Every structure is written in structure tokens, then in C-alpha cells.
Amino acid sequence: MLEMVFNGSFMPHGHCLLWRWDLLFLHVGGDALTGLAYAMIPIALIHIVLKRDDLNFDRLFLLFAGFISFCGITHLLGLFNIWHGYYFIEGVAKLITGLISIVTAVVLWKLTPRIVALPSAALLAQRNQELLNAQQELKDINMTLEAKIAERTRELHIQASTDELTSILNRRAILKDLDNEINRCQRHHQICSVLMLDVDYFKHVNDTYGHQVGDEVLIMIADAITQTCRQTDSVGRYGGEEFLIVLPQTDSQQAYELAERIRKSVASISTQHPFSVSCSIGVATFDETLDMHTLIKRADEAVYNAKEKGRNCVSH
Numbered sequence: 044m045l046e047m048v049f050n051g052s053f054m055p056h057g058h059c060l061l062w063r064w065d066l067l068f069l070h071v072g073g074d075a076l077t078g079l080a081y082a083m084i085p086i087a088l089i090h091i092v093l094k095r096d097d098l099n100f101d102r103l104f105l106l107f108a109g110f111i112s113f114c115g116i117t118h119l120l121g122l123f124n125i126w127h128g129y130y131f132i133e134g135v136a137k138l139i140t141g142l143i144s145i146v147t148a149v150v151l152w153k154l155t156p157r158i159v160a161l162p163s164a165a166l167l168a169q170r171n172q173e174l175l176n177a178q179q180e181l182k183d184i185n186m187t188l189e190a191k192i193a194e195r196t197r198e199l200h201i202q203a204s205t206d207e208l209t210s211i212l213n214r215r216a217i218l219k220d221l222d223n224e225i226n227r228c229q230r231h232h233q234i235c236s237v238l239m240l241d242v243d244y245f246k247h248v249n250d251t252y253g254h255q256v257g258d259e260v261l262i263m264i265a266d267a268i269t270q271t272c273r274q275t276d277s278v279g280r281y282g283g284e285e286f287l288i289v290l291p292q293t294d295s296q297q298a299y300e301l302a303e304r305i306r307k308s309v310a311s312i313s314t315q316h317p318f319s320v321s322c323s324i325g326v327a328t329f330d331e332t333l334d335m336h337t338l339i340k341r342a343d344e345a346v347y348n349a350k351e352k353g354r355n356c357v358s359h
């Protein structure tokens with residue numbers, strides 16, 4: 044058997060080429076180049092399989108590598124047999140090549156529907172672009188939402204600190220401003236004053252002309268105070284017909300003068316009804332022995348004094 048396989052005594056292939064150099068050159072050159080290429084291609088295929096574990100066709104790549112390797116062996120044996128006569132071995136190699144080719148062809152056909160169904164590079168690029176567009180759209184929506192949330196938060200913050208009727212600060216907000224101002228004065232050894240303003244005979248306005256007219260008067264008083272004060276002053280509604288005004292860096296005398304201007308401004312308010320508006324204002328000035336509640340109490344007591352003095356006046 045071995046003798047049969049390794050029987051090289053058949054006539055070498057070169058004899059039929061008559062040992063012509065041109066025919067030898069073509070056959071030797073062709074087979075040598077093909078053999079070289081068929082040795083390199085399987086290495087590349089195996090390298091790809093090892094490097095890319097996301098490719099789902101390893102089996103096909105390996106079959107191709109095997110098939111091309113045997114093709115190469117067949118060509119090299121053909122080259123060898125130009126000078127020798129090992130046709131049995133060459134035939135075996137051809138048979139193995141044939142078998143592995145058939146297996147490769149069958150596997151290739153079985154895999155063809157899946158390969159054809161793979162999305163093309165252009166389609167993937169298009170899908171990628173669509174995803175990028177969607178991502179950008181989401182980013183834009185997100186930014187718009189964030190801007191809306193920030194705007195809404197700002198609105199809510201204003202709402203939470205604004206008196207609904209007069210649009211000046213509400214009680215909570217004006218007390219917060221006063222607390223901050225007192226802390227600042229304590230830290231920097233500065234001065235500030237507060238005014239407590241109470242509308243005179245307001246019950247009479249409500250009882251005689253109705254609650255709505257009373258509301259309109261409160262709005263006009265708030266406007267009059269705001270227009271008379273500086274931007275840095277805080278004006279708030281402390282209670283029903285009581286207003287609290289915080290005056291940073293204002294001493295007792297300056298506060299008194301401002302209170303007078305406010306009183307006059309309120310007294311000049313005219314409505315369509317036959318009554319005059321007036322207010323009594325109490326002034327209190329911060330010193331470092333006072334806390335917020337004592338300061339407000341002092342302003343309250345000053346309002347009481349002003350009422351006692353006959354209303355429509357300012358008291359320390």
C-alpha cells in the first residue's frame with residue numbers, strides 16, 4: 044500500500060511539456076505563485092477569526108481556510124510532479140480538496156440567506172445617522188424641558204414669596220429679608236431700620252364701601268410705598284392692612300424722613316369714593332442688642348403711639 048502511495052516512478056509531468064523552458068516557466072511560475080498565495084490566505088482568514096469574535100461565520104471562514112490550504116497543497120504537488128511522478132499523492136490531495144470544497148459550498152449556501160440578510164454598510168450608516176438625530180432631538184427636548192423647569196421654578200419661587208393681592212413680598216418673604224438684613228448688620232456692624240405701616244380706619248372703608256374697595260386701597264398703598272422707597276429697600280405685606288418695610292443702611296433719622304414721605308404719599312391717594320386714606324407708621328432702628336422679633340415689637344409699639352397721637356403720623 045505504502046509502495047503504491049509513494050510510487051514516484053511514474054513518468055514526471057515535465058516530459059509531456061517536452062522540458063520546454065517556456066512551458067516550464069508558465070507551469071512552475073503559475074503553481075509557485077498560486078501555492079504562495081494559498082498559503083497566505085488561510086493565515087489571514089484564521090487571523091480574522093481570532094481577532095473578530097463578533098463575526099458570526101467562524102465555521103465558514105475556517106472551512107475556506109482549509110479548502111484554500113488544500114488547493115495550495117494540490118498546486119505544490121503539481122509543481123513537484125513536473126520532475127517526479129507522485130500522482131497517487133497528488134490525487135489524494137485533489138480528492139481531499141474536492142471533499143472540503145463540497146462541504147464549504149454546502150455550508151456557504153446554507154449561510155447565504157443569513158449573509159444576504161445582514162444590513163449593508165450604507166443601511167447601518169443611515170440607521171446610525173437616524174440614532175444620532177434622535178439623540179440630538181432628545182438633547183434638545185431635554186434642554187427645553189430644563190429651561191421650562193428653571194422658568195417654572197423661578198415662577199414658583201416668586202409666587203411663594205409674593206403677596207397675591209398687592210404683588211409685593213408676603214409676610215414670610217419680608218421676614219426672611221429682615222432676618223438676612225439683621226444678620227448682615229451684625230456681621231458687618233452696620234445699621235438698618237424698619238417701618239411698620241398700619242392703615243387708619245380701614246375697617247370703616249371695608250364696612251362702608253365694601254371689601255373690594257378696601258382691596259383696591261391696599262393695592263394703591265403698596266404702590267405708593269414701593270414708589271417712595273429705594274430699590275434696595277424691601278417692602279412686604281405683614282398682615283391684613285399692615286405693611287413692613289426693611290431699610291438697609293438707614294439710621295433712625297433717615298428712616299423717620301422716609302416714613303414721613305411715605306405717609307404723605309399714602310395721604311395723597313385719591314379714590315372715586317368720598318373718603319381719604321391715611322396711615323400710621325412706626326419706626327424702629329436696629330442695634331446689636333436687638334433680635335428680629337424685638338425690632339418688630341418696637342416698630343409695632345411705635346405704630347401704637349402714632350395711633351394714640353391721632354393717626355396719620357409717624358412715631359419712633
Ligand SMILES: Nc1nc2c(ncn2[C@@H]2O[C@H](COP(=O)(O)OP(=O)(O)OP(=O)(O)O)[C@@H](O)[C@H]2O)c(=O)[nH]1
Pocket residue numbers: 208241242243244245246247249253254255256257258261282283284350354
Ligand atoms: N379689603 C380688605 N380688608 C382687609 C384685608 N385684610 C384685613 N382687612 C381689614 O382691615 C381691617 C382692620 O381693622 P382694624 O384692625 O380694626 O383697624 P382699623 O379699622 O384700620 O383701625 P385703626 O388701625 O385703629 O386705625 C379689618 O376690617 C379687616 O377685615 C384685606 O386683605 N382686604
